[in-house]
Amino acid sequence: MRTLVTDLAEIAERVQAQRDEFDVMRYRLQLDDGLDDAALDTFVEALVAPIVAAIDCTRCGNCCRALVVYLEERDVARLAEGLQTPFERVLEDYVDVEAAHTVGEWGAFKHKPCAFLRGTRCGVYAHRPQTCRDYPAFTPEFRWMLDDLLDGAPICPIIYNVLNALLDHVDRLTASS
Ligand code: SF4
Numbered sequence: 210m211r212t213l214v215t216d217l218a219e220i221a222e223r224v225q226a227q228r229d230e231f232d233v234m235r236y237r238l239q240l241d242d243g244l245d246d247a248a249l250d251t252f253v254e255a256l257v258a259p260i261v262a263a264i265d266c267t268r269c270g271n272c273c274r275a276l277v278v279y280l281e282e283r284d285v286a287r288l289a290e291g292l293q294t295p296f297e298r299v300l301e302d303y304v305d306v307e308a309a310h311t312v313g314e315w316g317a318f319k320h321k322p323c324a325f326l327r328g329t330r331c332g333v334y335a336h337r338p339q340t341c342r343d344y345p346a347f348t349p350e351f352r353w354m355l356d357d358l359l360d361g362a363p364i365c366p367i368i369y370n371v372l373n374a375l376l377d378h379v380d381r382l383t384a385s386s
Pocket residue numbers: 272273278323324325326327330331332333334337338341
C-alpha cells in the first residue's frame with residue numbers, strides 16, 4: 210500500500226502533478242468493455258476500507274469547509290430535533306432553498322464553511338444530514354463516479370489516497386493491458 214498522505218496542501222500539489230496519470234486511469238477504467246462494474250465496485254470497496262479506517266476525519270473537516278451540502282426535508286427535521294429548535298427556525302437560519310432549487314435540490318446549507326463545524330469536528334454529528342453521512346461515496350458504479358471523485362481528490366484525503374492506491378492496480382484490472 211502506498212504511504213498515506215493527509216496534508217491538504219501536499220495533496221493539492223500532488224493532484225495537480227498527477228493529473229495526467231489520473232486521467233489515463235479514468236479513461237482506461239471507463240473505456241474497458243471487459244471490466245465488470247460489480248467486480249470493480251467490490252475491488253474498490255476493499256481498497257477504500259483500510260484507507261477510511263486509517264484517516265481520522267475529526268482531524269480534517271475539509272469537506273465541511275469546502276463543499277455545498279445538499280439537504281432533504283428530513284435532514285432539516287433531524288437537525289431541528291437535535292438542536293431542539295423549531296423546524297422553521299432551522300430552515301430560516303441555515304438553509305437556502307431558492308439556490309438549491311436552481312440545481313434541482315430541495316435545500317442546501319447557506320454557509321460555507323458549514324455553520325455547524327467546530328474546529329475540524331462536526332458539532333451536530335448525531336444529527337448531521339445524509340449527504341454528510343454518505344461522503345465520500347465510491348460506489349455503486351465507481352467507474353462512472355470517477356469524474357466527480359477526481360474533482361474531489363484535491364479537497365479530500367480519503368478520495369486522494371484511494372485514487373492514488375488504485376493506480377497500482379489499473380494494469381491488472383483492465384483487459385486491454
Ligand atoms: S453538518 Fe457536520 S458533517 Fe455536515 S457539513 Fe456541517 S459540520 Fe460537516
